[in-house]
Amino acid sequence: MVETALAFVVATAAGLVPLINIELYLLGAVAVLDDGALVAMAVAAAVGQTLGKIPYYYVGYGTISAPWLKRQAATPGKWSERVNRWRAKAEARPAWGAGLLALSSFASVPPFMVVSVLAGVLRMNLVLFCVITFVTRTARFLILVLAPAWAMDVLPV
Secondary structure, eight states: OHHHHHHHHHHHHHHHOTTSOHHHHHHHHHTTSOHHHHHHHHHHHHHHHHHHHHHHHHHHHTSSOOHHHHHHHHSOSHHHHHHHHHHHHHHHOHHHHHHHHHHHHHHOOSOHHHHHHHHHHTTOOHHHHHHHHHHHHHHHHHHHHHHHHHHHHHSOO
């Protein structure tokens, strides 16, 4: 129970501070915990990551002030051109934005923090943002913790 709560706390912090790595924390747990605890930790980490990315969403949405983002949006250049292209794609095809979010949340390519801000810029529905993030992060973390545990059971030592 304590490890699950701690996974939630670390994942929330990792969602807010990119230098903290929840994946390393979860991989460390693989060596000492059973599958049931690992599943609970993966789900708790997914909830924490979802909550940790909501402030980035609100930065993009404009609710939370981010001077660096306002400067980037106001100055003509590659960044503002990309945002405008992505916004046009997302408005023309809403599934494109959801797919990009799912890909980024699951594989971290493109960087999930950037896509979280972009989701706010594109005015993606917050509930949709949270559901996609939670589902894909849960899948990512379950694979992360169960694959090594499965491999340790199957492979000869």
